[in-house]
Amino acid sequence: MTAWDAALTGLVQQRGAALKRYGYLLCGDGMEAEDLVQEALVRTFGSRRRADIAHVEGYVRTVMLRLYLDRARRRTLRRRLQPLAVAAPQPDRHAEADLRGDLGRALGELSPRQRACVVLHYYVDLPIRECAELLDLNPGAVKRYLHEARLRLAERLGPPQPAREDH
Amino acid sequence: MEPDDTSLRDDLDAVAAQAGPLRLDPTQVIGRVRRRRRRRTLLGATAGTALTLLTVTAVTAVVGGGGRPGPTTAGGPQVEPSILGPSPTGSAAPTPSVFECGRRLTLTDAPSSRSGLTMTVGPTRFRAAGLGPALTVTFTASAATQVVSSPPTLFQVLYLRDGTIVGGGPMLNVPGDPTPQGIDAVGYGFPVAPDRPARFDLGPRDRLCPSLSWQQVWSAPSAYEVVVLQGPVERGPEQTTLGIPALDGPLLASRVGLSR
Numbered sequence: 001m002t003a004w005d006a007a008l009t010g011l012v013q014q015r016g017a018a019l020k021r022y023g024y025l026l027c028g029d030g031m032e033a034e035d036l037v038q039e040a041l042v043r044t045f046g047s048r049r050r051a052d053i054a055h056v057e058g059y060v061r062t063v064m065l066r067l068y069l070d071r072a073r074r075r076t077l078r079r080r081l082q083p084l085a086v087a088a089p090q091p092d093r094h095a096e097a098d099l100r101g102d103l104g105r106a107l108g109e110l111s112p113r114q115r116a117c118v119v120l121h122y123y124v125d126l127p128i129r130e131c132a133e134l135l136d137l138n139p140g141a142v143k144r145y146l147h148e149a150r151l152r153l154a155e156r157l158g159p160p161q162p163a164r165e166d167h
Numbered sequence: 168m169e170p171d172d173t174s175l176r177d178d179l180d181a182v183a184a185q186a187g188p189l190r191l192d193p194t195q196v197i198g199r200v201r202r203r204r205r206r207r208t209l210l211g212a213t214a215g216t217a218l219t220l221l222t223v224t225a226v227t228a229v230v231g232g233g234g235r236p237g238p239t240t241a242g243g244p245q246v247e248p249s250i251l252g253p254s255p256t257g258s259a260a261p262t263p264s265v266f267e268c269g270r271r272l273t274l275t276d277a278p279s280s281r282s283g284l285t286m287t288v289g290p291t292r293f294r295a296a297g298l299g300p301a302l303t304v305t306f307t308a309s310a311a312t313q314v315v316s317s318p319p320t321l322f323q324v325l326y327l328r329d330g331t332i333v334g335g336g337p338m339l340n341v342p343g344d345p346t347p348q349g350i351d352a353v354g355y356g357f358p359v360a361p362d363r364p365a366r367f368d369l370g371p372r373d374r375l376c377p378s379l380s381w382q383q384v385w386s387a388p389s390a391y392e393v394v395v396l397q398g399p400v401e402r403g404p405e406q407t408t409l410g411i412p413a414l415d416g417p418l419l420a421s422r423v424g425l426s427r
Contacts, residue, residue, distance in 0.1 A: 008200065009193040016189035024186030025179060033186055041196050046203035103178045104185070122172065123179045153175070 007056055008045050015057055022061060025119045026068045028108050040064040061124075065116060065134060072112035106156035114149040117142050222347060264414040265348050267340045268376035270332050272325060272394065277420035282402035283309035284359070284409075286421045288395045289366075293427040297381050299326075299334075299373040300425060303366055304395055308407075311360035316397065316409035318355040319367035323396040323412045326375065326384070326425070333384075333391070334375035338412075341377060350411050369395070384425070391425040 011019075016037065023033030040063035044056060107115055113135065120131040121142075128146075132139045279286055285307045291300035304322060306314065316322075325335035332339070338348040359365040375381065384391055397419040398410025412418050 004200070005197055008197060012189065012191055012193045012196065016191060017186075020189040021183035021186045025183050030186055034189060034191060037189060038191055038196055038199075042199045042203055045196075045200045046207070104182045107182070118175075119179070122176050123183065125176075150175070 004045050008041060011057060011060070012041070019057075019060060019064070022119070022124070023064055023068070025107070025123055026065065026116065027071075028104060036064045036067055039067055043067075062134060065120075069112055069116060069135075076112075102157055103153070106153050109156060110149050110152060111145075113137075114145045114152070117145040118149045118153075121146060219349065222349065265340050265345060266323070266325065266332060266335070266338045266414065267342060267344065268332055268334075269342045271330050272327055272332055273330075274418060274420055276416075277396070277418040279419065279421045281400035281417070281419050282407065284312070284314065284400055284402075284407055284419070286395065286397060286419050288393060288421040288423045291393055291423060291425050293385070296385055299371065299375075299381060300393070302369040302372055302393065302395070304369060304421070305367075306357075306359045306365045307361070308359040309361060311358070311363075312402070313356055313358050313406040314365070314409060315356045315406050317350050317411065320370040321350050322367075322369055323350070324369060324372045325394045325396065327392040327394060328390055332376070333379055335372065335394075336374045339374065339376075356406070385427065388425040388427055392422055393425055394420060394422045396420050 019037045019040075020030075020033050023036040024030060027033055027036060037060070040060045043063050044059045107118070110118065116135060117131055120126045120134060121128065126134070128139045128142050131137075132142045135142065137145075287305045287307070289303040289305060291302060294301050302324065304319065308314075321337055323335070323338055325339075326333050337350060340346055340348065357365045357367075373381070375384070396412040398412040399417045400419055401408040401410065409419065410416075
């Protein structure tokens with residue numbers, strides 16, 4: 001087994017779930033999150049330049065972010081070019097959602113960049129400057145996206161509610 | 168009103184936890200990575216091969232193929248001392264590893280047999296006073312195999328006098344020309360077996376270095392030697408590949424004295 005084989009296997013076994021959670025927050029879909037992880041692994045390890053295995057998880061996360069933004073951009077473009085092809089509203093995957101499900105649905109109503117800023121800053125805990133570098137934005141733009149995202153989330157989620165008891 | 172940061176972080180953690188475990192088989196991903204790497208290597212190699220072929224074509228056009236008599240072969244003036252004199256490789260300056268007129272041929276790793284394949288150059292036959300000899304090469308093998316090589320008319324031949332290159336080709340540069348060399352290795356193939364040797368006529372090999380003529384050569388043929396070179400021998404399960412000979416690489420070589 002070569003060094004990259006072992007690194008890839010170790011990464012999937014030890015950090016696979018964390019990568020999927022990151023992808024899930026970005027795209028909001030379990031299957032797509034797995035696809036993001038897989039595609040990012042292939043692209044990262046498929047490049048011989050990425051020899052620094054110590055930082056490979058960072059590479060994978062960066063590729064996942066770019067893949068997500070790229071796919072979101074394509075979907076937006078497709079919707080604009082094919083208005084008649086836009087399907088009827090999808091069944092609500094979060095119909096039975098609790099507070100967390102509401103947040104998941106609210107995240108889906110953010111723009112891809114707003115959502116990426118929220119995930120990077122509030123979930124990955126990256127400072128504004130690093131979010132800006134990853135997203136090729138200036139820090140001011142990241143702050144603006146975060147502000148807009150928080151306002152929108154507050155509109156959707158409303159004031160904090162007590163946890164609901166399931167029966 | 169904006170949601171509380173701490174609450175948002177907690178809620179994001181909770182949403183992320185709904186993702187569940189990653190159901191990904193690393194071996195499948197490794198397979199995809201390998202295919203991607205192969206594809207990238209192939210693309211790079213294809214570009215490199217195209218560049219090499221262009222170079223080889225240009226070099227062959229300049230140097231002239233083994234099948235074409237060179238313009239200096241007939242009735243040339245007397246041999247210049249520099250051609251047959253001491254090898255330029257004896258100087259302190261580094262010399263390129265190309266087959267070059269006037270260069271002393273020093274072969275450190277050039278047996279006539281490799282990997283069960285033996286190459287023997289046959290006795291030379293006189294054709295005409297102004298032409299090079301008729302040359303044949305015979306391959307024998309310890310086990311049946313399919314040999315892949317360049318066509319026999321492009322086998323590397325060198326004429327030597329006192330160990331110094333005085334003619335041959337198709338890879339042969341004029342003195343001082345460091346242009347890289349190569350042979351358009353068309354996938355020529357032939358079978359060979361212990362009871363079935365393969366014999367080839369190498370075609371006209373008339374090229375001599377500047378200032379040397381075949382009349383001069385034939386006036387004292389015993390002073391000259393013919394060497395046929397092949398590159399490294401790679402023995403595979405189904406075929407044996409003869410590479411393009413390079414001066415600083417392993418070679419398959421066979422020598423014979425020039426005779427009428």
